[in-house]
Amino acid sequence: MTNVLHQPSTLRCTGRDVLIVAGDTGEVDLLTTTLQLAGYTVGGAVATGAEGLARIAGRRYDLVVWDATLPDLRSMPRGLRHTTARIPPLLFLITCEYLHTLLPELGRRAEDYVTKPLRTTEVLARAELLLRDRRTARAPAVSVYGDLVLDDATCRARRGARPLGLSPAEYRLLHHLLANAERVVSKEQISRHVWGEGRAGEAIEKLVSRLRQKVDQDVGQGEVTLIHTVRGFGYWFGRPRD
Incomplete structure (x- = not known):
């Protein structure tokens, strides 16, 4: 298990109240220490989904860290959404073997x-992004480049x-590329923005490849390919360079 590291000040979010819903005491201890060192207030930790729902119904939290592998959460998050209208931002913990059960439900909140x-x-990078998105939710941004549209209110792209049907990682990547349109973006920049830490070049290449298939597939008359590889430097988003 990863050791707790000293986190940069840019990730501090003093006063944010977090609920942890997880059954593994080691993970709970790790999350509690990590979040507290980063300036969060851990307002509770419960071991079952039922307890988590009861806590959310009775108290306002800024963020919930939720283990989606708990036995009574296999039908979540669909059931969670219909429990209360006051659902805070949710950061799910998931193993790769159960990831396919979670992905279809993401992107609507x-x-x-x-x-x-x-x-x-x-964990800290994803938590900060969720809270930052919630702070700007009252004025959601719609980003447009040609016929490509990203809607941050729904986290959907077309x-x-x-519709492109992007995963969270693909959406973060496309958002970053669009924000840096017609500029070269390095793999290191992509890694920091998408995952909050360094990742191997192969992982980045696979993610870019999946995104490219969705964005640039079936390019028809009047459309152009938008995602380009600049060998030795990184990637370029926009109309092809001369």
């Missing part, structure tokens, strides 16, 4: 996930009339 074994830098 302020939700994200990290995979186990937990990496503290990734090209023309075609």
